[in-house]
Amino acid sequence: MTEQDPERPVSTGARPSPLDDIDRRIVDALRADGRLSVRALAEQVHVSRAAVHARVQRLERDGVLLGYQARVDPDRLGLSVSALVHLRIAQQTWKEVRERICAIPEVWHATLVSGEYDLVLLVRTSDAAALRDLVLNRLQAIPSVRATHTILILDEVGDAPAGRTVGTGP
Incomplete structure (x- = not known):
């Protein structure tokens, strides 16, 4: 289904930044637990809180992270x-x-x-x-x-x- 999802950020036409190993570890950690604090995420991926915060904002802006949701039974x-x-x-x-x-x-x-x-x-x-x-x-x-x-x-x-x-x- 190719129509733009209203929940998904609209592309600005610019290519998103390529993901490096730290970005992938952040994404993996948030997929496992979307409620991780910036502090816990920084400890888990071994970078500063400021770096995690900036990377998460970029991943959200680039449409890599689309949102956070609860896993339910x-x-x-x-x-x-x-x-x-x-x-x-x-x-x-x-x-x-x-x-x-x-x-x-x-x-x-x-x-x-x-x-x-x-x-x-x-x-x-x-x-x-x-x-x-x-x-x-x-x-x-x-x-x-x-x-x-x-x-x-x-x-x-x-x-x-x-x-x-x-x-x-x-």
């Missing part, structure tokens, strides 16, 4: 069923479909892809009945959706999307 939110829903949509309708899925709180992440399907959604629901309702009554009701394919997630490892990245919701 969907089970503790009462969302114990997760699935990947593949959508096949009518040609040239992805913007319209994106607007519609942004209004669905159960959609935590959406990706425009190539191949047999056009969009892959990460959805989280309270139970199988809620998943069935989401797919059969809400997603398939979008006029441009031609087909769906749902894959139930049995377990998640690694960095899953930290929370809702589409529209608003839990």
